[in-house]
Amino acid sequence: MKQAEFEALHTAQWERCDEILHHPMAEGDSLPGLYRTICAHLALAKQRRYSPELVARLNDLASRGYFALYGAGHREQRLWLRFFVLDFPRAIARNSRYVWAAALLFVVPGLLMGLATYGTDDVVYSFFEAGQVRQFETMYEPANDRIGRERSSEDDWVMFGIYIYNNIGIAFRTFATGLLFGVGSAFFLVYNGLAIGGVAGHLTRAGYAVTFYPFVIGHGALELTAIVLSGAAGLRLGAALLAPGQLSRLGALRLAAAECALIVYGAGAMLLFAAAIEAFWSSRSGLSPGVRIGAGAVLWLLVLFYLSSGRRRGP
Amino acid sequence: MASELDTLHRVVTPENIDLQAECAGPVSRCLAYLIDLGVRSALLLLLALAPLFLDGAGFGLLLLGWFLLDWFYPVLFEVLKDGQTPGKRALGLRVVHMDLSPVGWNASLVRNLLRTVDFLPAAHLLALLSMCLTLRFQRLGDLAAGTLVIYRGGVPPAVPLPDVGARPLPVALDRDESVAVISFTRRSLQLSEERKRELVAILEPATPAGVSDPVQYWQGVGLGLMGES
Numbered sequence: 001m002k003q004a005e006f007e008a009l010h011t012a013q014w015e016r017c018d019e020i021l022h023h024p025m026a027e028g029d030s031l032p033g034l035y036r037t038i039c040a041h042l043a044l045a046k047q048r049r050y051s052p053e054l055v056a057r058l059n060d061l062a063s064r065g066y067f068a069l070y071g072a073g074h075r076e077q078r079l080w081l082r083f084f085v086l087d088f089p090r091a092i093a094r095n096s097r098y099v100w101a102a103a104l105l106f107v108v109p110g111l112l113m114g115l116a117t118y119g120t121d122d123v124v125y126s127f128f129e130a131g132q133v134r135q136f137e138t139m140y141e142p143a144n145d146r147i148g149r150e151r152s153s154e155d156d157w158v159m160f161g162i163y164i165y166n167n168i169g170i171a172f173r174t175f176a177t178g179l180l181f182g183v184g185s186a187f188f189l190v191y192n193g194l195a196i197g198g199v200a201g202h203l204t205r206a207g208y209a210v211t212f213y214p215f216v217i218g219h220g221a222l223e224l225t226a227i228v229l230s231g232a233a234g235l236r237l238g239a240a241l242l243a244p245g246q247l248s249r250l251g252a253l254r255l256a257a258a259e260c261a262l263i264v265y266g267a268g269a270m271l272l273f274a275a276a277i278e279a280f281w282s283s284r285s286g287l288s289p290g291v292r293i294g295a296g297a298v299l300w301l302l303v304l305f306y307l308s309s310g311r312r313r314g315p
Numbered sequence: 316m317a318s319e320l321d322t323l324h325r326v327v328t329p330e331n332i333d334l335q336a337e338c339a340g341p342v343s344r345c346l347a348y349l350i351d352l353g354v355r356s357a358l359l360l361l362l363a364l365a366p367l368f369l370d371g372a373g374f375g376l377l378l379l380g381w382f383l384l385d386w387f388y389p390v391l392f393e394v395l396k397d398g399q400t401p402g403k404r405a406l407g408l409r410v411v412h413m414d415l416s417p418v419g420w421n422a423s424l425v426r427n428l429l430r431t432v433d434f435l436p437a438a439h440l441l442a443l444l445s446m447c448l449t450l451r452f453q454r455l456g457d458l459a460a461g462t463l464v465i466y467r468g469g470v471p472p473a474v475p476l477p478d479v480g481a482r483p484l485p486v487a488l489d490r491d492e493s494v495a496v497i498s499f500t501r502r503s504l505q506l507s508e509e510r511k512r513e514l515v516a517i518l519e520p521a522t523p524a525g526v527s528d529p530v531q532y533w534q535g536v537g538l539g540l541m542g543e544s
Binding site for chain 2: 001002003004005006035036039042043046049051052053059062063066067070157158159160161162164165168169172173175176177179180184237250253254256257258260261262264265
């Protein structure tokens with residue numbers, strides 16, 4: 001059959017299919033039957049070497065039909081609820097090895113640095129510049145009535161913005177650089193551990209514990225764990241490249257990336273919470289330190305309980 | 316022949332047909348990125364005006380906007396706008412999964428977060444390297460997320476055919492030969508006179524004696540092969 005004849009015979013069907021794909025609710029022929037016809041026409045057009053324009057037209061129709069039929073995303077109700085109750089904790093449980101590794105990479109250097117700066121005066125200067133040290137000393141000066149990073153404008157919203165920009169950015173970077181065989185994630189984990197441990201040790205030595213710990217304990221519960229989790233996701237990426245097991249490196253990477261996306265969503269949401277707590281609650285020095293430490297401790301327990309809930313629910 | 320030269324990505328469907336898409340190369344993707352950079356900067360500039368009206372809270376808003384633009388500008392556009400950021404739309408590109416389905420949240424998030432690594436050591440050098448080394452121009456983020464950037468395809472505009480009247484075949488042609496004659500006819504309005512004469516000169520041995528204008532003659536043969544009148 002020559003092309004002109006073929007076109008004349010079937011154009012009506014192709015136009016009809018195009019119409020249905022544009023307006024899925026239209027009455028008339030059903031898409032599946034029409035789609036199979038188009039597939040047959042595409043195969044014929046290729047076999048008979050009809051013009052590239054015709055093949056492109058049929059290819060376009062078939063692709064769109066294919067995704068209308070097979071690619072229809074199922075929209076579940078309350079997907080986010082399912083995510084926070086089931087998917088996120090389970091993803092953590094499945095990757096607990098990486099979570100523990102990330103936690104160690106973060107906590108051990110932090111503790112060592114904290115002990116070192118607590119024990120001696122000058123170790124802190126090996127990591128921070130003198131200006132930085134003075135800066136965080138003035139921030140947590142017990143004489144201040146509102147504690148936090150530079151808070152001249154007294155504006156919680158500004159701080160909220162800064163925390164989001166800063167902290168979630170750090171978390172995303174910690175995750176993404178895991179693609180460099182895990183080295184980037186490990187670096188950011190150790191680096192942040194050293195920085196936070198150093199500040200904590202130094203301020204404790206300086207006698208600022210009474211302002212520092214009540215400030216950080218609340219949002220720390222979400223912030224520190226979220227940094228560890230995004231680091232764990234990064235390590236997972238790196239591990240997929242280093243030790244792909246039975247899979248190809250690319251295949252292992254793709255599997256890992258799908259898993260990591262879940263963890264990164266969760267960590268991002270936790271950091272959003274953390275930023276809100278840090279901006280609107282942590283800096284309230286009107287409440288007594290005891291109350292804030294107590295609330296912070298409860299939050300820590302809740303967060304750890306939540307993050308480990310995936311294990312109890314099973315796979 | 317074309318299948319070895321063209322940067323096509325094929326997917327076989329359950330109906331046992333090949334769907335194909337043309338992968339987009341580094342140049343058009345760079346251009347799309349630059350356009351997006353412009354759009355983002357313009358949006359940021361607009362956002363920077365917010366503090367003028369809103370004081371302190373405005374500054375917080377600015378930072379929030381900055382954060383969203385930095386990390387989620389491509390994700391939101393790709394997922395909600397059919398795989399296209401404004402830059403990609405301008406260049407007719409589209410992000411899809413490897414199976415050519417529209418890109419989803421997970422894949423888009425992964426490919427755009429990993430941009431951090433693709434950017435290294437500077438100016439997306441690693442991305443460029445990766446695109447040049449992979450068969451389908453994928454940067455590292457694409458490889459991990461299992462995504463592709465393709466040309467939006469669609470249907471090419473119909474080309475007018477020469478109006479010369481169909482003629483019968485002078486000799487028997489096999490399928491490849493007749494495809495060549497047909498595509499010569501289809502493209503002949505886009506070719507220069509010199510090129511047309513040059514191409515037809517190849518057909519000299521098959522051209523019957525006494526044909527005054529061989530170009531017109533073979534165009535007519537092509538029309539006949541297509542079944543046009």
